[in-house]
Amino acid sequence: MRKTKTNGFSLPLHPFQYITYFIIAFEILVTSAILAPMLPDYRQVRNRQIIFLVVYIPTQSTVLLTGLVTTLSDPTDPVVYEHRKAIQNK
Numbered sequence: 022m023r024k025t026k027t028n029g030f031s032l033p034l035h036p037f038q039y040i041t042y043f044i045i046a047f048e049i050l051v052t053s054a055i056l057a058p059m060l061p062d063y064r065q066v067r068n069r070q071i072i073f074l075v076v077y078i079p080t081q082s083t084v085l086l087t088g089l090v091t092t093l094s095d096p097t098d099p100v101v102y103e104h105r106k107a108i109q110n111k
Contacts, residue, residue: 027097030092
């Protein structure tokens, strides 16, 4: 019988998780690397940069939080737990 994962952080991680973590980190780093040089002085901030950050930061934060919540959730169907309990009680 294969061991059931209790959540998405249970080892071994799925290869898609590594790819997802890499893409999110890459996106954050590239965006930061592009925006940082554009903001040499707070008085030179343009409206479109502020609009971009107002859209980007909550969106990226939502992606990270949603990913964390879904990864922490138990992927096992409750019927599986009931079935195992019924087998043990025989």
